[in-house]
Amino acid sequence: MSTESNYYVPEQSRLPIFAATGLGFIAYGAGSWVQGGSPMFFLAGALVLAFTLYSWFSLVIKENMAGMNSDQLKRSYVWGMSWFIFSEVMFFAVFFGSLYYVRNLSLPWLGNETNALLWDGFEAAWPLMTTPDMVANGEAAQFMGPDQNMSFPGWDKLFSWLPLWNTIILMSSSVTVHIAHTAIKNNNRGKFNLWLGITVLMGAIFLVLQAEEYIHAYQHMGLTLESGIYGTTFFMLTGFHGAHVTMGTIMLLIQFLRGLKGHFNSEDQFGFEAASWYWHFVDVVWVGLFIFVYILA
Amino acid sequence: MAHGPAKGIGRWLFTTNHKDIGTLYLWFSFAMFLLGGSFAMIIRAELFEPGMQIIRPEFFNQMTTMHGLVMVFGAIMPAFVGLANWMIPMMIGAPDMALPRMNNLSFWILPFAFALMASTLFMEGGAPNFGWTFYAPLSTTYAPPTVNYFIFAVHIMGASSIMGSINIIATVLNMRAPGMTLMKMPMFVWTWLITAFLLIAVMPVLAGAVTMMLMDINFGTSFFDAAGGGDPVLFQHVFWFFGHPEVYIIILPAFGVISHIIPTFSRKPLFGYSSMVYATASIAFLSFIVWAHHMFLVGMPIGGELYFMYATMLIAIPTAAKVFNWISTMFRGSMTFETPMLFAIAFVILFTIGGFTGVMVAIAPADVQYHDSYFVVAHFHYVMVAGAVFSGTAAVYYWLPKWCGRMYDESMAKMQFWISFVGFNVTFFPQHFLGLAGMPRRYADYALQFSDWNMVSSIGAFTYGASQLLFLFIVIRTIRSGTPVSEPKVWEGAEGLEWTLPTPVPYHTFSTPPEVK
Numbered sequence: 001m002s003t004e005s006n007y008y009v010p011e012q013s014r015l016p017i018f019a020a021t022g023l024g025f026i027a028y029g030a031g032s033w034v035q036g037g038s039p040m041f042f043l044a045g046a047l048v049l050a051f052t053l054y055s056w057f058s059l060v061i062k063e064n065m066a067g068m069n070s071d072q073l074k075r076s077y078v079w080g081m082s083w084f085i086f087s088e089v090m091f092f093a094v095f096f097g098s099l100y101y102v103r104n105l106s107l108p109w110l111g112n113e114t115n116a117l118l119w120d121g122f123e124a125a126w127p128l129m130t131t132p133d134m135v136a137n138g139e140a141a142q143f144m145g146p147d148q149n150m151s152f153p154g155w156d157k158l159f160s161w162l163p164l165w166n167t168i169i170l171m172s173s174s175v176t177v178h179i180a181h182t183a184i185k186n187n188n189r190g191k192f193n194l195w196l197g198i199t200v201l202m203g204a205i206f207l208v209l210q211a212e213e214y215i216h217a218y219q220h221m222g223l224t225l226e227s228g229i230y231g232t233t234f235f236m237l238t239g240f241h242g243a244h245v246t247m248g249t250i251m252l253l254i255q256f257l258r259g260l261k262g263h264f265n266s267e268d269q270f271g272f273e274a275a276s277w278y279w280h281f282v283d284v285v286w287v288g289l290f291i292f293v294y295i296l297a
Numbered sequence: 298m299a300h301g302p303a304k305g306i307g308r309w310l311f312t313t314n315h316k317d318i319g320t321l322y323l324w325f326s327f328a329m330f331l332l333g334g335s336f337a338m339i340i341r342a343e344l345f346e347p348g349m350q351i352i353r354p355e356f357f358n359q360m361t362t363m364h365g366l367v368m369v370f371g372a373i374m375p376a377f378v379g380l381a382n383w384m385i386p387m388m389i390g391a392p393d394m395a396l397p398r399m400n401n402l403s404f405w406i407l408p409f410a411f412a413l414m415a416s417t418l419f420m421e422g423g424a425p426n427f428g429w430t431f432y433a434p435l436s437t438t439y440a441p442p443t444v445n446y447f448i449f450a451v452h453i454m455g456a457s458s459i460m461g462s463i464n465i466i467a468t469v470l471n472m473r474a475p476g477m478t479l480m481k482m483p484m485f486v487w488t489w490l491i492t493a494f495l496l497i498a499v500m501p502v503l504a505g506a507v508t509m510m511l512m513d514i515n516f517g518t519s520f521f522d523a524a525g526g527g528d529p530v531l532f533q534h535v536f537w538f539f540g541h542p543e544v545y546i547i548i549l550p551a552f553g554v555i556s557h558i559i560p561t562f563s564r565k566p567l568f569g570y571s572s573m574v575y576a577t578a579s580i581a582f583l584s585f586i587v588w589a590h591h592m593f594l595v596g597m598p599i600g601g602e603l604y605f606m607y608a609t610m611l612i613a614i615p616t617a618a619k620v621f622n623w624i625s626t627m628f629r630g631s632m633t634f635e636t637p638m639l640f641a642i643a644f645v646i647l648f649t650i651g652g653f654t655g656v657m658v659a660i661a662p663a664d665v666q667y668h669d670s671y672f673v674v675a676h677f678h679y680v681m682v683a684g685a686v687f688s689g690t691a692a693v694y695y696w697l698p699k700w701c702g703r704m705y706d707e708s709m710a711k712m713q714f715w716i717s718f719v720g721f722n723v724t725f726f727p728q729h730f731l732g733l734a735g736m737p738r739r740y741a742d743y744a745l746q747f748s749d750w751n752m753v754s755s756i757g758a759f760t761y762g763a764s765q766l767l768f769l770f771i772v773i774r775t776i777r778s779g780t781p782v783s784e785p786k787v788w789e790g791a792e793g794l795e796w797t798l799p800t801p802v803p804y805h806t807f808s809t810p811p812e813v814k
Contacts, residue, residue: 230526236518
């Protein structure tokens with residue numbers, strides 16, 4: 001409920017129309033690019049959007065540092081970020097839900113006796129190494145299952161298992177970002193910069209390891225996006241998570257640079273706080289992935 | 298802060314004013330309504346007689362698809378977002394929306410998204426032709442190449458909806474005038490708060506669905522392909538997990554509008570305000586757990602069918618609570634029947650008919666007969682057109698004098714009401730008979746025994762279409778040369794903060810929040 005007598009309503013702004021134009025170009029460009037057209041429109045749109053967002057965030061930061069933001073407007077930003085993260089939760093829920101549906105409902109149905117008329121000899125199993133297509137068409141199959149999968153390799157190989165290290169890194173990075181948060185709340189800028197820097201670094205290491213895992217999967221395990229439903233769900237879930245870690249790392253990196261410039265103090269650090277919420281969110285998603293994609297496979 | 302609107306086109310392109318953005322949404326929505334309507338006219342012209350007369354079946358499929366997509370995402374949803382932009386800040390005593398620049402972005406994405414979607418009509422392979430529900434594999438394996446543009450158009454449109462909803466939630470939770478507790482909020486604000494929550498919850502699900510399509514089509518994944526271990530039915534689950542809340546996203550703000558108009562013209566406060574709030578919340582909750590009632594014939598375990606049948610029927614309870622409350626509000630009121638009230642009463646009657654046929658199609662064994670027939674088409678047009686569109690029209694008649702300080706021509710508006718009321722019922726009531734007799738939906742041609750009712754339905758459709766042109770004429774005439782009104786309360790029975798403002802509403806309102814007792 002508002003207690004303020006004045007709310008800052010910004011002047012007219014050219015930023016939104018530029019952002020919308022950028023998005024329009026991205027949509028048209030992506031549509032023609034995936035069909036084999038030129039990526040030019042997409043890249044142009046992405047450039048416009050990136051430049052607009054940069055100007056937009058700069059403007060918001062400038063307004064805030066100029067003291068134009070009332071407590072009420074700051075609360076609006078808090079609500080905005082929270083509900084944005086909620087929308088991201090729902091986005092991941094779709095892919096987790098699909099994994100659940102495939103593993104527990106549709107695959108067992110695909111392996112039952114009725115479907116033997118269509119896919120004779122197909123056995124439902126998870127991870128799905130042999131697709132119905134392979135059972136029916138052998139070598140001519142369009143959807144070839146993977147040679148190997150990403151599930152738990154056994155206790156003896158525990159310490160060479162990349163996902164475990166990724167889990168450790170990401171979980172610890174949630175702790176380090178929290179230490180940074182506590183530091184800035186105590187106005188300890190040196191400590192804040194240090195621990196936020198460490199967090200950004202851990203995000204980057206996570207991404208490198210994830211890329212390493214993908215390269216290994218493609219080159220040595222015969223596991224690709226096209227390896228039936230297992231490859232599909234594996235790469236889509238971990239891939240979208242990786243994309244979000246990339247986003248989160250960029251967000252934290254920007255907050256790190258802002259921290260070096262001395263933008264934050266114990267009273268006002270919402271830019272950082274929002275990025276840290278986002279970071280905790282990608283961390284929680286990873287825990288879900290580690291359990292449902294890696295361990296319970 | 299600027300005190301008046303800027304000059305020229307820049308006013309609309311760069312605006313951060315909630316009233317300007319509301320106006321943009323409303324005009325955009327009406328343009329899309331005419332576009333989607335013209336597709337409907339093509340459909341009804343082709344179905345006027347059996348046999349193929351005007352268009353080819355491939356184009357007919359594109360018309361049914363584009364009609365649905367444009368009406369749902371381009372006409373009805375933006376119409377209520379436009380009303381929300383105009384009315385929510387005025388109703389809660391706020392100076393503007395919480396995040397005005399993002400508000401502008403939410404709107405301006407839409408013209409790009411729909412230009413892209415509509416341009417597929419002129420591309421090689423034609424527009425999407427798989428129905429507005431875009432079931433796989435029609436929308437993946439067998440889709441025209443333009444499906445990619447459709448997918449990305451849906452993506453940016455979803456981004457627009459999510460940003461718009463975040464804005465509405467932040468506004469409602471954070472910017473209410475001092476003293477306006479949640480349970481003193483006007484019903485329209487309540488319904489939009491809940492709708493915005495629904496939108497944030499399900500638009501990402503839609504994004505997930507089209508992303509899976511994109512990957513299946515272009516990158517070799519097998520979400521919806523049994524050959525790779527996926528399942529086309531998975532698409533339907535994901536789609537309807539979005540799609541069922543989506544229909545409540547459309548209808549809840551309409552409930553809100555009606556909950557303002559009926560008390561005004563009955564000169565009584567809304568009956569059972571708190572039960573209205575709880576009913577809205579219950580409907581929103583139930584919308585998440587009933588989705589598979591759209592899929593009774595797809596092959597589901599019997600336990601699933603029973604569960605989704607009973608859960609769906611539960612929705613009738615909070616919905617009936619609302620209908621009874623509206624009727625009780627009218628009971629012993631000093632009622633008058635200006636045009637907004639006529640539309641509101643028609644809404645209550647016709648929406649209830651649509652609700653009853655909804656219970657019919659919710660009965661799983663009976664749905665075997667109704668499924669994918671014109672009965673279903675009639676059912677959802679009773680709730681979408683006589684529900685959402687009637688309510689939107691009522692809202693415009695109700696608030697237009699407040700917005701522009703000019704009164705519409707009452708007798709012409711009443712004529713418009715009666716033409717659309719008759720036109721609507723002549724169009725869609727016979728479609729119940731067609732469906733029960735076995736005519737399937739989405740077909741370009743039909744068997745001879747369906748000829749008579751199809752001809753009647755088409756005549757009704759042209760009448761209804763004409764009544765919308767009359768509506769456009771009335772609105773433009775009101776804005777340009779309607780009788781000026783200046784009293785703050787345009788309608789004597791109206792209550793609420795918005796009616797304490799001068800008429801026409803100044804460009805900036807409530808720079809200092811009012812005190813609510």
